[in-house]
Amino acid sequence: SQTIHQWPATLVQPVGSPLSLECTVEGTSNPNLYWYRQAAGRGLQLLFYSVGIGQISSEVPQNLSASRPQDRQFILSSKKLLLSDSGFYLCAWSVQGLAQYFGPGTRLLVL
Amino acid sequence: QQQVKQSPQSLIVQKGGISIINCAYENTAFDYFPWYQQFPGKGPALLIAIRPDVSEKKEGRFTISFNKSAKQFSLHIMDSQPGDSATYFCASLDTGRRALTFGSGTRLQVQP
Numbered sequence: 001s002q003t004i005h006q007w008p009a010t011l012v013q014p015v016g017s018p019l020s021l022e023c024t025v026e027g028t029s030n031p032n033l034y035w036y037r038q039a040a041g042r043g044l045q046l047l048f049y050s051v052g053i054g055q056i057s058s059e060v061p062q063n064l065s066a067s068r069p070q071d072r073q074f075i076l077s078s079k080k081l082l083l084s085d086s087g088f089y090l091c092a093w094s095v096q097g098l099a100q101y102f103g104p105g106t107r108l109l110v111l
Numbered sequence: 112q113q114q115v116k117q118s119p120q121s122l123i124v125q126k127g128g129i130s131i132i133n134c135a136y137e138n139t140a141f142d143y144f145p146w147y148q149q150f151p152g153k154g155p156a157l158l159i160a161i162r163p164d165v166s167e168k169k170e171g172r173f174t175i176s177f178n179k180s181a182k183q184f185s186l187h188i189m190d191s192q193p194g195d196s197a198t199y200f201c202a203s204l205d206t207g208r209r210a211l212t213f214g215s216g217t218r219l220q221v222q223p
Binding site: 032034041042043044045046049051059090092094097098099100101102103104105107 | 117143145147152153154155156157160200204206209210211212213214215216
């Protein structure tokens, strides 16, 4: 069966510091991968999606970037965090682009 | 064009009652409509989904009703239980963009 991992689970970072969040998927090949952000009490906002290694589509202009160095690995990064980057970051995968399955999330607090 | 409007924002239902959450979309390119259940501090879990070629889909106590002409769809939770208390999100997928657009969520409380 397929599983999706995210780490870390929780992260507290100072403003201006770099960020690296990692997501890996097991049990499937060539998945579509997604990064979403969820503000407290709000819906999910799509940040990036990838249909293959090195293929990244950005949905929202911001100081975040994404990379897909391996088929089942998706990384969300920032060179300098802003206060507004705080939130719950969720990675998701899908096959054939329909049903998306979410990971456990990373709660990021920027102080 | 990308918006999905969800209502109500919050809902309180007695145990054994029916919970109904509604969503409306604008983009006619949407062709896949999932519902997600999210518990506090957890990632959303796919609950049930429907394609626009059918008007209803039922899985256990959960039913999606879909009205293509009105561009509306709804989730019905029959015999609601306290364990159903969670936040529910509708979503719509534009398969051309491969991206889900989410509603704003409904916080459901089922009282024992």
